Amino acid sequence: MTHYDAIIIGAGMSGLAAGIRLAMYDKKVVVLERHYVWGGLNSFYQFKGHQFDVGLHALTNYAAKGARGLPLSRLLKQLRIRWDELDLHQQGFSAVSFPGVKLKFSNDFELLRSEIARAFPSQIDGFDALTREVREFNELDLDAPQQDARPVVRRFVTDPLLEDMLFCPLMYYGSAREHDMDWDQFVVMFKSIFFEGFSRPQQGVRHILKLLIDRYRKAGGELRLKTGVKRVLVGATLASTGKRVDGIELEDGTVLTADVILSSAGLVETNRMVGATLVSPGGAPNVAGGASPAPTGKLSFTETISVLDQPAKHLDIEETIVFFSNTERFNYGQPADDVDTSSGVICMPGNFNLPAEPKDHLVRITNIANYDRWGTKRRDAGAPPASVMRAPCPQLRGEAPRNHAAEAATSHDYYAAKQHWYERSCADVLAHVADFRPHVKLVDMFTPRTIRHYTGHEGGAVYGSPRKLRTGATGIEGLILIGTDQGFLGIIGAALSGISMANRWVLQRDGAAIETG
Amino acid sequence: MTDEHIKQAIIGIIADIAPDEDTGSIDPAVRLRDQMDLDSMDFLDIVMELRKRYGVQVPDTDYQHLASLDSCVEYLRDKMAGKQLVS
Numbered sequence: 376m377t378h379y380d381a382i383i384i385g386a387g388m389s390g391l392a393a394g395i396r397l398a399m400y401d402k403k404v405v406v407l408e409r410h411y412v413w414g415g416l417n418s419f420y421q422f423k424g425h426q427f428d429v430g431l432h433a434l435t436n437y438a439a440k441g442a443r444g445l446p447l448s449r450l451l452k453q454l455r456i457r458w459d460e461l462d463l464h465q466q467g468f469s470a471v472s473f474p475g476v477k478l479k480f481s482n483d484f485e486l487l488r489s490e491i492a493r494a495f496p497s498q499i500d501g502f503d504a505l506t507r508e509v510r511e512f513n514e515l516d517l518d519a520p521q522q523d524a525r526p527v528v529r530r531f532v533t534d535p536l537l538e539d540m541l542f543c544p545l546m547y548y549g550s551a552r553e554h555d556m557d558w559d560q561f562v563v564m565f566k567s568i569f570f571e572g573f574s575r576p577q578q579g580v581r582h583i584l585k586l587l588i589d590r591y592r593k594a595g596g597e598l599r600l601k602t603g604v605k606r607v608l609v610g611a612t613l614a615s616t617g618k619r620v621d622g623i624e625l626e627d628g629t630v631l632t633a634d635v636i637l638s639s640a641g642l643v644e645t646n647r648m649v650g651a652t653l654v655s656p657g658g659a660p661n662v663a664g665g666a667s668p669a670p671t672g673k674l675s676f677t678e679t680i681s682v683l684d685q686p687a688k689h690l691d692i693e694e695t696i697v698f699f700s701n702t703e704r705f706n707y708g709q710p711a712d713d714v715d716t717s718s719g720v721i722c723m724p725g726n727f728n729l730p731a732e733p734k735d736h737l738v739r740i741t742n743i744a745n746y747d748r749w750g751t752k753r754r755d756a757g758a759p760p761a762s763v764m765r766a767p768c769p770q771l772r773g774e775a776p777r778n779h780a781a782e783a784a785t786s787h788d789y790y791a792a793k794q795h796w797y798e799r800s801c802a803d804v805l806a807h808v809a810d811f812r813p814h815v816k817l818v819d820m821f822t823p824r825t826i827r828h829y830t831g832h833e834g835g836a837v838y839g840s841p842r843k844l845r846t847g848a849t850g851i852e853g854l855i856l857i858g859t860d861q862g863f864l865g866i867i868g869a870a871l872s873g874i875s876m877a878n879r880w881v882l883q884r885d886g887a888a889i890e891t892g
Numbered sequence: 893m894t895d896e897h898i899k900q901a902i903i904g905i906i907a908d909i910a911p912d913e914d915t916g917s918i919d920p921a922v923r924l925r926d927q928m929d930l931d932s933m934d935f936l937d938i939v940m941e942l943r944k945r946y947g948v949q950v951p952d953t954d955y956q957h958l959a960s961l962d963s964c965v966e967y968l969r970d971k972m973a974g975k976q977l978v979s
């Protein structure tokens with residue numbers, strides 16, 4: 376039987392980053408990944424000769440070369456990546472667009488501030504005070520008590536329209552909770568989007584993944600693909616430490632033992648692998664709900680990808696990303712229907728300041744979707760080969776060429792529903808961007824099912840369970856949660872989660888052990 | 893190892909940890925933190941690199957001695973005696 380210093384479940388951003396840290400310091404470490412590719416939600420695929428990214432619109436947390444003390448600089452140092460290697464290119468500008476009001480923002484915070492001063496003159500003093508509050512809050516204190524963000528924000532911002540316009544991008548890019556956020560998560564997202572901003576490598580997520588996997592392999596880490604973990608094995612209860620982890624059992628029955636297991640599979644999912652409910656030791660105050668079963672996240676997404684016959688800029692779509700709502704009150708919650716197209720995120724990856732025009736001119740639209748409704752649709756309706764596109768309503772792959780009318784909304788057929796919601800999704804952004812539909816050559820779409828497939832998260836919950844275990848501790852000695860359900864979200868957040876948990880629970884412990892013995 | 897070698901050993905480690913920093917102009921008398929972007933995670937790395945490269949162990953309670961290049965030399969002189977500089 377093979378024994379490891381550490382076993383990492385999942386080769387997403389958090390698992391790979393944790394793996395690099397441990398391998399770098401000569402730990403015997405293996406990353407186990409159920410899929411045949413790494414990257415988790417941040418993967419990529421080819422479709423009809425086009426390259427699509429799954430989970431990357433933008434890298435948040437932009438930091439200029441040489442900038443100090445920012446999350447991105449920390450991440451680069453910890454993984455020994457030079458700034459230039461990331462090949463980052465900044466956004467032009469983005470916007471939050473609600474009925475009758477559009478607020479532009481960019482990586483220069485002053486733009487957002489001046490836009491708010493223009494559109495909400497009575498709110499600017501409050502906004503400035505909120506900004507100070509955010510700046511001074513230490514979101515890295517993992518032991519701080521949990522509090523809701525809305526009441527805090529309302530102390531400073533009294534216009535509900537502005538309140539929702541501020542919440543909209545922060546929720547879409549990082550809230551596992553419906554309708555509100557934890558205050559520390561609000562601060563993390565506010566800084567990462569409004570203070571620091573967006574950028575991306577020319578080659579998108581594959582570039583980042585290649586850097587990570589190269590680092591990991593060079594450091595001597597082991598990666599096993601197509602290797603799902605079935606159970607986490609917990610040893611006998613010890614009088615001194617309580618329960619301790621022993622190892623894991625793979626889906627094929629193989630047992631691997633380890634001193635430490637870092638799981639990026641999610642809280643609900645890790646609970647299931649352990650066969651017990653995990654809680655922070657001592658019922659830490661930051662864990663809402665104490666020892667009750669961890670709730671499955673309710674927020675899942677659909678994403679439509681349209682390939683245009685020309686750059687979006689030529690159609691007068693200038694923004695890099697638009698966060699929109701068609702109603703004044705923004706509703707961030709699980710929809711009753713398949714998809715809620717009344718709000719969403721529109722991303723034009725070609726509108727980053729890239730050195731070369733990307734090969735594909737894309738418009739990507741994210742909407743909130745209901746996993747249960749997608750999860751029960753039938754996919755057996757003899758999906759024919761992808762048909763020829765026809766503007767303005769191109770056909771999705773796997774869609775039977777037929778007339779898909781309103782009946783599709785309640786359809787039990789997965790492909791018909793995709794076609795229907797693709798069209799709705801595009802039609803419902805037209806108050807915010809020019810009509811690009813006549814220029815669409817090819818489309819694809821993924822649903823909550825896809826997210827479940829890539830992440831293993833129950834309910835296709837993009838950001839995992841609303842309950843987070845911020846210190847990573849699970850109450851079982853040696854079993855640590857990393858990534859999404861530790862509570863750091865997004866690409867940079869997940870990677871930093873892996874790094875800080877590997878440091879805290881493995882590398883620093885080493886130091887402590889040497890000191891005392 | 894001479895004092896100069898100890899300095900070089902530390903500079904070599906910092907150059908690997910923070911590849912974007914200019915390590916050519918470090919003032920040995922001034923706190924490292926005040927001259928470049930190093931936080932507590934990075935000091936953990938300096939300690940771990942010392943262990944990995946030179947077998948030198950620095951307990952957390954002694955991290956303060958690594959504040960500047962000069963204080964590193966003072967603190968590490970005995971611990972690094974007889975070791976070879978790793979590049």
Ligand SMILES: Cc1cc2nc3c(=O)[nH]c(=O)nc-3n(C[C@H](O)[C@H](O)[C@H](O)COP(=O)(O)OP(=O)(O)OC[C@H]3O[C@@H](n4cnc5c(N)ncnc54)[C@H](O)[C@@H]3O)c2cc1C
Pocket residue numbers: 384385386387388389390407408409410413414415416417429430431432433434435602603604605639640644676678741826829830831837857858859860864865866867869
């Ligand atoms: C449409 C969309 C757009 C997004 N856009 C952005 C963006 O623009 N910027 C940004 O920063 N973030 C974005 N995100 C969020 C970001 O992708 C995630 O927050 C991040 O990837 C989470 O990383 P992770 O390592 O925590 O988890 P995951 O990526 O979920 O990785 C977990 C891994 O564990 C594996 N696994 C699970 N269970 C097991 C098991 N039992 N055995 C073996 N392996 C297992 C899974 O297969 C998976 O590979 C987006 C997400 C979506 C859905």
